[in-house]
Amino acid sequence: MSASLLEQLIEAFRVLPGVGQKTAQRMAYHVLERERDGGRRLAEALGAAVERIGHCARCRDFSETALCATCASAARDTHSLCVVESPADRLAIEQATGYRGLYFVLQGRLSPLDGIGPRELGLDSLAARLAEGEVRELIIATNPTVEGEATAHYLAQLARQHGVRPSRLAHGVPLGGELEYVDRGTLSHAFGSRSEMP
Amino acid sequence: MSASLLEQLIEAFRVLPGVGQKTAQRMAYHVLERERDGGRRLAEALGAAVERIGHCARCRDFSETALCATCASAARDTHSLCVVESPADRLAIEQATGYRGLYFVLQGRLSPLDGIGPRELGLDSLAARLAEGEVRELIIATNPTVEGEATAHYLAQLARQHGVRPSRLAHGVPLGGELEYVDRGTLSHAFGSRSEMP
Ligand SMILES: [Zn+2]
Ligand SMILES: [Zn+2]
Numbered sequence: 005m006s007a008s009l010l011e012q013l014i015e016a017f018r019v020l021p022g023v024g025q026k027t028a029q030r031m032a033y034h035v036l037e038r039e040r041d042g043g044r045r046l047a048e049a050l051g052a053a054v055e056r057i058g059h060c061a062r063c064r065d066f067s068e069t070a071l072c073a074t075c076a077s078a079a080r081d082t083h084s085l086c087v088v089e090s091p092a093d094r095l096a097i098e099q100a101t102g103y104r105g106l107y108f109v110l111q112g113r114l115s116p117l118d119g120i121g122p123r124e125l126g127l128d129s130l131a132a133r134l135a136e137g138e139v140r141e142l143i144i145a146t147n148p149t150v151e152g153e154a155t156a157h158y159l160a161q162l163a164r165q166h167g168v169r170p171s172r173l174a175h176g177v178p179l180g181g182e183l184e185y186v187d188r189g190t191l192s193h194a195f196g197s198r199s200e201m202p
Numbered sequence: 203m204s205a206s207l208l209e210q211l212i213e214a215f216r217v218l219p220g221v222g223q224k225t226a227q228r229m230a231y232h233v234l235e236r237e238r239d240g241g242r243r244l245a246e247a248l249g250a251a252v253e254r255i256g257h258c259a260r261c262r263d264f265s266e267t268a269l270c271a272t273c274a275s276a277a278r279d280t281h282s283l284c285v286v287e288s289p290a291d292r293l294a295i296e297q298a299t300g301y302r303g304l305y306f307v308l309q310g311r312l313s314p315l316d317g318i319g320p321r322e323l324g325l326d327s328l329a330a331r332l333a334e335g336e337v338r339e340l341i342i343a344t345n346p347t348v349e350g351e352a353t354a355h356y357l358a359q360l361a362r363q364h365g366v367r368p369s370r371l372a373h374g375v376p377l378g379g380e381l382e383y384v385d386r387g388t389l390s391h392a393f394g395s396r397s398e399m400p
Contacts, residue, residue, distance in 0.1 A: 009251045009266050016247040019240030021232045033290045034219045035248070036255055042217030043252040049214040052247035053207045054238045058391070066234055068207050092231045113236070202340055
């Protein structure tokens, strides 16, 4: 006997982070009992998102269009480029700080053991961009983890090779923490008092 | 400017129980970064479920068909009918016990202040069923909360009016608890040592 629609739905919910069998059951029953309209909206939004959200050709952030709204904006400061590991980190900085420059989203961090090198992070296109001469400061906002620090050092070298000043967020971001989960105040302070990399 | 697909997706995830803004963001990014196929499957399963899962005409449980698989089965004992508040409670009993009888799902509990009376719980059709004479024992498995107990007493009266023996799950289910969250062993024990209602 093939799985019922309900069983398929419960199984499908488990794709979400932190959702096990029990939580998946609760989600399925909750939607069916009380939120059919919301469930329909979620199905449509999710279907559209996975089909139509790709990556910005310039900054690698999520985007529905070839160029994301930030990269396409004439109002951003093109002399500052902030490098982050993930779209969530980019969003956290955008929401917490008054930063008006541009971003570059690595979609990961250097991790040779996992086969993630400079090419997987798009660092060839980042190098080409630094070579254009428009960027003056490369704000390196990778996470303060071992791999994030290694990535930061690599990026700082890359910046210097192109005569661009590298800077790093100030201490204040807890060691071993993830930017995404840092409270706004701390993140805003750390961003504001970033220091040039030695 | 209208909301982007990403913003719509984050907002849509908030329909799920216990999911706030931050968790919704994490879910959206997780699916887009690492689980596009899983996201596609979830969108399809959810869309199909909200459109095609209705209620069984006989027991009121969720069902894709007019009669659910349990009610349609020739292998179940038609002399026992177990009344539960929700589909999740029905599932918990089915998974934890060796019960082979049938079910009736109230989809709620008596709550006059919220306008939920016997009619909203389908008790007219339950009464008609008890009048058929096939059911000998009505196992009342409402939750041990104030409203669940009030519902149980109402159901016990209804059973006696039709010459049907009402029984209640044994103590062992923690007071104030929800069946859905009781561990299998406790639930199985409580089910096995249910007592006739005084
Ligand atoms: Zn962009
Ligand atoms: Zn049924």
